Amino acid sequence: MPTNKLIRIGTRNSALAMWQARHIASLLENAGYTVEIVDIVTIGDKILDRSLSKIGAKGVFTEELETMLRNGEIDIAQHSAKDLPSTLAADLPLIAFTKREAAHDVVLSLNPDFRLASNKGAVVGTSSTRRRAMMAKEFPQHSLVEMRGNLQTRLEKLKSGTSDAMILAFAGVHRMGMESYIVEHLPIETFTPAVGQGSVAIQSSSRLDPALSASIRKLCNDDATEACLLAERHLLAQLDGGCSVPVYGHAQQHKDGLYLRGGVLGLKGEVEMVASATGSNPEQLGKAVAQNLIGQGAQTLLQDIRKQLAS
Ligand SMILES: NCc1[nH]cc(CCC(=O)O)c1CC(=O)O
Numbered sequence: 001m002p003t004n005k006l007i008r009i010g011t012r013n014s015a016l017a018m019w020q021a022r023h024i025a026s027l028l029e030n031a032g033y034t035v036e037i038v039d040i041v042t043i044g045d046k047i048l049d050r051s052l053s054k055i056g057a058k059g060v061f062t063e064e065l066e067t068m069l070r071n072g073e074i075d076i077a078q079h080s081a082k083d084l085p086s087t088l089a090a091d092l093p094l095i096a097f098t099k100r101e102a103a104h105d106v107v108l109s110l111n112p113d114f115r116l117a118s119n120k121g122a123v124v125g126t127s128s129t130r131r132r133a134m135m136a137k138e139f140p141q142h143s144l145v146e147m148r149g150n151l152q153t154r155l156e157k158l159k160s161g162t163s164d165a166m167i168l169a170f171a172g173v174h175r176m177g178m179e180s181y182i183v184e185h186l187p188i189e190t191f192t193p194a195v196g197q198g199s200v201a202i203q204s205s206s207r208l209d210p211a212l213s214a215s216i217r218k219l220c221n222d223d224a225t226e227a228c229l230l231a232e233r234h235l236l237a238q239l240d241g242g243c244s245v246p247v248y249g250h251a252q253q254h255k256d257g258l259y260l261r262g263g264v265l266g267l268k269g270e271v272e273m274v275a276s277a278t279g280s281n282p283e284q285l286g287k288a289v290a291q292n293l294i295g296q297g298a299q300t301l302l303q304d305i306r307k308q309l310a311s
Pocket of ligand 1: 080081082083167168169170171172173196197198199200
């Protein structure tokens with residue numbers, strides 16, 4: 001262990017982010033480090049009256065933590081890997097990805113018998129363009145409402161009758177102990193998760209002591225998850241995606257190598273481009289799947305979508 005035994009972890013202060021920061025803290029404390037959690041309220045947490053796609057800027061949850069990393073106010077920052085832009089500044093690398101939780105989406109409702117397929121027409125809450133597009137494609141009978149805010153806020157909205165059901169990532173629901181509201185687990189094939197969903201990423205400054213950085217990586221990184229996340233993130237970077245456009249990507253370790261499936265949907269699910277491949281090099285795999293999608297016209301579709309979201 002390096003001589004500097006105190007590690008300061010920067011994090012958003014939502015309950016989910018704090019859970020994740022404590023998770024990282026416990027991995028480090030188990031190895032003898034002392035950890036201080038430095039929590040902040042980000043722009044993304046302050047602006048709740050507009051959808052993320054309308055705020056537009058990438059990194060509304062990450063920029064302020066990046067500044068603190070650069071200033072040396074924190075040693076590492078933890079982020080939901082899903083919330084990270086596909087490309088980061090070269091001086092602020094990701095040094096670890098924690099073992100991924102089940103990555104799928106789930107449906108929450110107060111009605112235990114609620115099912116998306118058999119219900120004839122309900123109000124379903126979601127804030128992501130990916131989930132909206134998938135809903136429009138798979139279950140067009142439902143109407144969709146914006147559900148922003150942290151998971152507790154969204155659960156309160158559900159309880160107050162804002163919607164009959166809502167769609168969330170299993171990972172967050174699990175971490176927040178809200179499983180009792182899950183009425184349906186959505187299949188990875190039709191509701192393929194967002195890039196990075198379910199894993200926690202650790203970002204550092206390139207100025208961090210290399211021995212400390214290596215030690216943090218050793219304690220927190222899961223190699224299999226990292227390979228998947230790198231493939232997914234290279235896919236997203238090639239498409240110039242981000243969490244505000246309806247792009248998905250999910251990699252899994254199969255017997256014959258790393259398998260990556262990715263796609264882009266029109267905002268109303270009216271078109272979909274899908275591609276998949278197997279490989280051993282995450283970067284090459286991500287780029288290959290992206291190239292396939294680009295060959296199908298993904299970039300034109302995404303340009304169109306960005307215009308529609310901006311207006
Ligand atoms: N965009 C918000 C966000 N960022 C990460 C998670 C869930 C936890 C994870 O994917 O690791 C969520 C909530 C959700 O989409 O349901």
